[in-house]
Amino acid sequence: MSKTLNVNYEGKHCYNIEIRPDFNDFLSCFESLDFGGNKICIVTDSNVGPLYEAKLRKILSGANESIFVTSYTIKAGEESKNLDIINKIYEHLIKNHFDRSDMLIALGGGVIGDMTGFTAATYLRGIDFIQVPTSLLSQVDSSIGGKTGVDFNKYKNMVGAFYMPRLVYINLEVIKTLPYEQLTSGMGEVIKHGLIKDNEYYAWLKENSNQVKALDYDSLEHMIYVSCRIKRDVVERDPKEKGERALLNFGHTIGHAIEKCADFSLYHGHCVGVGSIAAAYLSSKYGKLSSNDYEDIIQTFKLYDIPVSALDKSMIDKVYETSLSDKKKKGNRIKFILLNSIGDAYIEINLGKEQIVEGIEKVLK
Ligand SMILES: NC(=O)c1ccc[n+]([C@@H]2O[C@H](COP(=O)([O-])OP(=O)(O)OC[C@H]3O[C@@H](n4cnc5c(N)ncnc54)[C@H](O)[C@@H]3O)[C@@H](O)[C@H]2O)c1
Numbered sequence: 001m002s003k004t005l006n007v008n009y010e011g012k013h014c015y016n017i018e019i020r021p022d023f024n025d026f027l028s029c030f031e032s033l034d035f036g037g038n039k040i041c042i043v044t045d046s047n048v049g050p051l052y053e054a055k056l057r058k059i060l061s062g063a064n065e066s067i068f069v070t071s072y073t074i075k076a077g078e079e080s081k082n083l084d085i086i087n088k089i090y091e092h093l094i095k096n097h098f099d100r101s102d103m104l105i106a107l108g109g110g111v112i113g114d115m116t117g118f119t120a121a122t123y124l125r126g127i128d129f130i131q132v133p134t135s136l137l138s139q140v141d142s143s144i145g146g147k148t149g150v151d152f153n154k155y156k157n158m159v160g161a162f163y164m165p166r167l168v169y170i171n172l173e174v175i176k177t178l179p180y181e182q183l184t185s186g187m188g189e190v191i192k193h194g195l196i197k198d199n200e201y202y203a204w205l206k207e208n209s210n211q212v213k214a215l216d217y218d219s220l221e222h223m224i225y226v227s228c229r230i231k232r233d234v235v236e237r238d239p240k241e242k243g244e245r246a247l248l249n250f251g252h253t254i255g256h257a258i259e260k261c262a263d264f265s266l267y268h269g270h271c272v273g274v275g276s277i278a279a280a281y282l283s284s285k286y287g288k289l290s291s292n293d294y295e296d297i298i299q300t301f302k303l304y305d306i307p308v309s310a311l312d313k314s315m316i317d318k319v320y321e322t323s324l325s326d327k328k329k330k331g332n333r334i335k336f337i338l339l340n341s342i343g344d345a346y347i348e349i350n351l352g353k354e355q356i357v358e359g360i361e362k363v364l365k
Contacts, residue, residue: 003225007144008236009164017144017168017228019221023052026059026169030130033166037101037128039068041093043116044107045076048134051177052107056132070096074115078264081111081151083159089119103128103166109135109182110142110268114157117148121163131168135178136186137269139170140193140227145235145245154264155325156256162240170228172220180305185269187212187304188251190223192276193230195297196247199343201226202300209303247345250337251276254360257322258310266310273306278359283338286355293342313364320357 002025005017018029040060044053053071060069072092074080093102106116106129113131120129131143149160175183194202204226205212211219231248238245255275259266280297283289301308311319323334333349334356340346351359 001221003221005225005228005232007164007168007232009146009239014164015167017170017232019170019172019225019228021171021217021221022173023055023059023169023171026056026132026171027062029167029169030060030063033128033130035063035067035103035128037099037103038064038066039070039096039098039102040105041089041096041098041102042069042071042105042107043074043089043112043119044071045074045080045109045112047076048108048112049073052134052174056105056107068096074112076108076111078111078151078268081115083150083152086115086119086122086150089115090123093119093123098123098127100124100127103130105130105132106143106165107132107134108138109133110138113138113143114148114160115150117146117163117165118150118160121148121161126163128166129163131165133168133170134174136175136183136224137189138186139175139224140186141189141231141248143168143170144228144231146239154260156260170224172217172224175215175220181267181270183213184305185267188267188269188271188273188276188301188306190227191300191304191306192248192250192272193227195276195280195339195342196250196337196345197230197234197343198226199341201230202342206300206303213304243347246335246347247337249335250339250345251279253323253334253336254278254319254356254363257319257360258363260322261315261318262311270307271310273301274308274310274363277301277308278363279336279338281362282336282351282355282359283340285358286351287338287348288340289338290341293339297342309363309365311364313361316357316361316364319360319364320353323356323360 133143152158284294
């Protein structure tokens with residue numbers, strides 16, 4: 001009923017990922033950090049705060065009673081992920097006299113995790129923070145590996161920093177209040193883990209879709225543990241995305257472009273799913289992936305109610321132009337992540353405009 005993963009950074013232990021059925025172990029995990037400050041700010045959003053902030057505060061009240069706990073709640077959604085809101089969090093911390101020994105807790109999905117991490121990285125040149133990820137996507141992906149940041153003028157994650165949390169505490173119970181579309185959005189990233197690194201895990205995901213969708217505890221625990229382990233292994237080997245970490249961007253170049261062209265009205269993980277189908281198509285047409293595996297990947301995304309197409313064909317030029325502004329470039333070439341086979345991804349920099357457009361066209365309605 002509980003699992004722990006150690007995460008190393010530059011060869012040394014850096015933080016633990018604790019996977020639990022509830023918040024009961026949060027206090028002991030927190031106390032193991034030897035917190036030397038006396039103020040904590042829980043940063044959360046307008047959906048998650050009302051559900052879980054009071055619980056977390058109550059638990060923290062069991063720690064040293066001289067600890068002052070405050071919170072800052074932002075409006076839920078990607079629109080809040082910008083520097084204006086970061087300024088407001090800084091103001092809240094300054095008003096409450098936070099100093100370098102104090103701490104932030106990110107209680108929410110990937111938006112909250114990325115923003116709280118960025119605030120922690122930059123406030124007073126860096127204070128500690130804990131990730132308490134509450135969406136599936138943040139539990140298996142965004143809370144691990146220290147990428148923090150905000151969007152800038154609609155460019156996704158354009159401003160940010162690599163900054164490691166002190167702890168990632170995953171309470172599986174909170175998944176029960178996650179809207180179904182957010183669950184399937186997270187599944188886009190989960191299936192990606194199988195596709196890029198582990199064909200057995202991909203097969204397990206296909207076989208266990210009913211249990212996962214029904215939120216069966218053992219299935220969820222196994223899935224989240226394996227996904228966290230895959231992400232952990234990649235970020236340990238390549239913390240700053242100099243090489244292998246780029247594989248985690250499978251589906252993201254076209255996915256981000258679709259997300260942006262749809263004005264962020266679609267779910268992030270669904271856009272990654274659509275981008276993954278495009279990348280799988282390019283892998284079968286121009287790489288080594290078999291056409292059977294390409295068809296199988298489409299069926300697996302459908303099994304989890306993840307859309308396999310988006311927008312419409314009139315958007316093709318806009319999606320292509322937008323994909324060029326993606327950060328994942330080497331010189332003038334876009335770094336595309338393709339599959340040799342299911343479970344084996346590689347970086348391809350030799351795709352030309354015609355090929356990329358063909359991949360995009362395949363996933364536009
Ligand atoms: N740092 C990284 O490595 C990394 C990796 C992948 C994605 N991301 C970022 O993560 C963000 C997407 O994350 P997300 O999908 O979690 O989005 P999100 O934070 O917007 O959360 C999705 C929605 O679910 C709600 N929610 C979250 N947990 C809930 C719960 N337990 N119960 C009820 N509602 C809940 C939120 O309020 C929000 O409305 C994007 O900004 C993306 O860029 C970062």
